Amino acid sequence: MKRILDIALGIVTSVGGFLEIGSIATAAQAGASFGFQLAWAIALGTVCIAFLVEMGGRFAAVSKHTIADAMRERFGVPFFTTLTVVMLGVSLLVLAAEVGGVGAALKMATGLPIPVWAIPVALVAWGLLWYTTFGVIENGVSILGLVTVAFVVGAVKLHPNYGEVARGFIPSLPKEDAAKYWFTAVSILGASISPYLFFFYSSGAIEDKWDETYLWSNRAIATIGMGFGGFLSVAVLVLAAMIFHPHNIDVEHYQQLPELLSPILGRPGFWLVVASLAIACLGATLEIALALAYLVAQGLGWTWGENVKPRQDARFCLLYTVLVFAASIFSLVSVDPLKMTQISMSLTAASLPIGVLPFLVLMNDKSYLHDHTNRIAGNIVVMFISLLASVLAIISIPLQIVGSS
Amino acid sequence: MKILEVHVERLLGRKVIDSEGRTVGRIEEMRAEVVDGELAVTEFHLGSAALLERVGSVVIQLPLFRLFGSTKPARSVPWNLVDLSDPRHPRLRGRLDEIGTPISRSDRPSRPS
Amino acid sequence: MNLVSEVLDEQLCDSKGKPAGRVDGIVLELRDDKPPRVAYVEVSPITFLSRLSRRLAWWYAPRDRRFGEGRGVPFRIPWTRLTRSGPSLQMDIDSEATPIVAVEDWLRRHIVEHIPGG
Numbered sequence: 001m002k003r004i005l006d007i008a009l010g011i012v013t014s015v016g017g018f019l020e021i022g023s024i025a026t027a028a029q030a031g032a033s034f035g036f037q038l039a040w041a042i043a044l045g046t047v048c049i050a051f052l053v054e055m056g057g058r059f060a061a062v063s064k065h066t067i068a069d070a071m072r073e074r075f076g077v078p079f080f081t082t083l084t085v086v087m088l089g090v091s092l093l094v095l096a097a098e099v100g101g102v103g104a105a106l107k108m109a110t111g112l113p114i115p116v117w118a119i120p121v122a123l124v125a126w127g128l129l130w131y132t133t134f135g136v137i138e139n140g141v142s143i144l145g146l147v148t149v150a151f152v153v154g155a156v157k158l159h160p161n162y163g164e165v166a167r168g169f170i171p172s173l174p175k176e177d178a179a180k181y182w183f184t185a186v187s188i189l190g191a192s193i194s195p196y197l198f199f200f201y202s203s204g205a206i207e208d209k210w211d212e213t214y215l216w217s218n219r220a221i222a223t224i225g226m227g228f229g230g231f232l233s234v235a236v237l238v239l240a241a242m243i244f245h246p247h248n249i250d251v252e253h254y255q256q257l258p259e260l261l262s263p264i265l266g267r268p269g270f271w272l273v274v275a276s277l278a279i280a281c282l283g284a285t286l287e288i289a290l291a292l293a294y295l296v297a298q299g300l301g302w303t304w305g306e307n308v309k310p311r312q313d314a315r316f317c318l319l320y321t322v323l324v325f326a327a328s329i330f331s332l333v334s335v336d337p338l339k340m341t342q343i344s345m346s347l348t349a350a351s352l353p354i355g356v357l358p359f360l361v362l363m364n365d366k367s368y369l370h371d372h373t374n375r376i377a378g379n380i381v382v383m384f385i386s387l388l389a390s391v392l393a394i395i396s397i398p399l400q401i402v403g404s405s
Numbered sequence: 406m407k408i409l410e411v412h413v414e415r416l417l418g419r420k421v422i423d424s425e426g427r428t429v430g431r432i433e434e435m436r437a438e439v440v441d442g443e444l445a446v447t448e449f450h451l452g453s454a455a456l457l458e459r460v461g462s463v464v465i466q467l468p469l470f471r472l473f474g475s476t477k478p479a480r481s482v483p484w485n486l487v488d489l490s491d492p493r494h495p496r497l498r499g500r501l502d503e504i505g506t507p508i509s510r511s512d513r514p515s516r517p518s
Numbered sequence: 519m520n521l522v523s524e525v526l527d528e529q530l531c532d533s534k535g536k537p538a539g540r541v542d543g544i545v546l547e548l549r550d551d552k553p554p555r556v557a558y559v560e561v562s563p564i565t566f567l568s569r570l571s572r573r574l575a576w577w578y579a580p581r582d583r584r585f586g587e588g589r590g591v592p593f594r595i596p597w598t599r600l601t602r603s604g605p606s607l608q609m610d611i612d613s614e615a616t617p618i619v620a621v622e623d624w625l626r627r628h629i630v631e632h633i634p635g636g
Contacts, residue, residue: 077569301540314625413544445553
């Protein structure tokens, strides 16, 4: 019975925590510019992250090591340092986009410009991490994140042609604006497949002392949790496709996001979008800052964990502090959150192989996983999708830069 | 008597050359056993791939990577045949064809947990 | 045992079970007619950095001294003081009595303690 509750909580927090500015913005932009045509990108990204999260959980449960532990132990210092530097760099940009997302929501709610909110948001995020236990806030914020289900309610109320939506899941070539199409596809992949997610998930599995009896729970949480999360992204895409696309409106400003629900739900729709954005992005801010701090702490052998008090582990706590405030600088100097999102998502896609391929090596290492190494399907799916994402990113990023200048 | 110290992590990946200048392999692993009450290095495992020396064996086991893996087996060399007086240039005492025992890839150490 | 896969980069903990860093380096003592002795394990950012670049380690070492007594040179733990304890290597010393905690202490004294609450 307890196990069922654990699974339920795991799924709920995965679903509630799935959407953040990356998935919301990229799905909205895709729907607005290309209708249902890019639904396949969301599906591909969701499948990949579901596999990766399941692998992360399985790795932790069987080997009793987090992914970061194993990256250092198996590959040594030079590799671990390269991986950490790349992940810190790219994830810091994602973190900046999330802080910007909370700022954007607050601007829409109050009218005060984003730079005004940069430090307060950083302070709130920092305060939650410094003064409370992670479990409570993580779960709390993720459960609040269920407000994003409003997008599904909205999408259903619009009565989309489900046949047409289904066709969007079949990969197709763009009829026009090819550079933008592929760049948007890449951004969606980068938004769905975030390396910090499976690093974080494996840390949680160790903290919760998972063992081999958790393998089925792990599979359930990964597939159902990520699956439903992807479903939320598709809902955003459908909304944008039905509201913006027919009028040839592209999503270029975050102020357009409330229009996803206000036509259908009226004024409450506006507040639902604002709340969804604020909560989802705050949750992502906390999670990314922690994931990065865990990566460094585990790799260097420091104390780490949910209930670590600043007095007990100054290095760990000061590290996430620096990350949160560094991320807020972008908003402080008025970098547009949507631009920040596009850049950080596409860079995430481009750098995927650096985190994913070594992780696959670990997932096939019998000395860690004994009988539970990957089956060939998992290896192929993940390798294919991440290499695809990276190749597409490397091609489309320069094209997009050239195209928009 | 001066005590010469070498660091394991600095030896890792270094090429071992034999008396005729041929490459025997790169130091991938060092096996240690208790000898006369002390833990001491008894064998050096030399592998072939340069960049992949710590990734190597597992990468080769991955289905797709079999295409890229080298087919040269790892060799196990007893400690007395390796001259570490210049740690940057480890030398084999003797010739390549005089030594050893290739070790099979399935002989991988098990990770303590 | 295999030094590279089972000792190098392994998690260390102290006599109280508290995490104490990772094995950054292993020192072997070469002897004429005997196999190289596994003498010490090194735990230090200096050793860590030397695996990236000797020059970087050389640059950092004097700055490490600033954190207190015993810093500025890699801290060595004799092999005989280590035993395996689950997934970690345990040393029979309290980390508080070593330079390992110097950075942690410095940050706590100079920054964390000045922040209210917690």
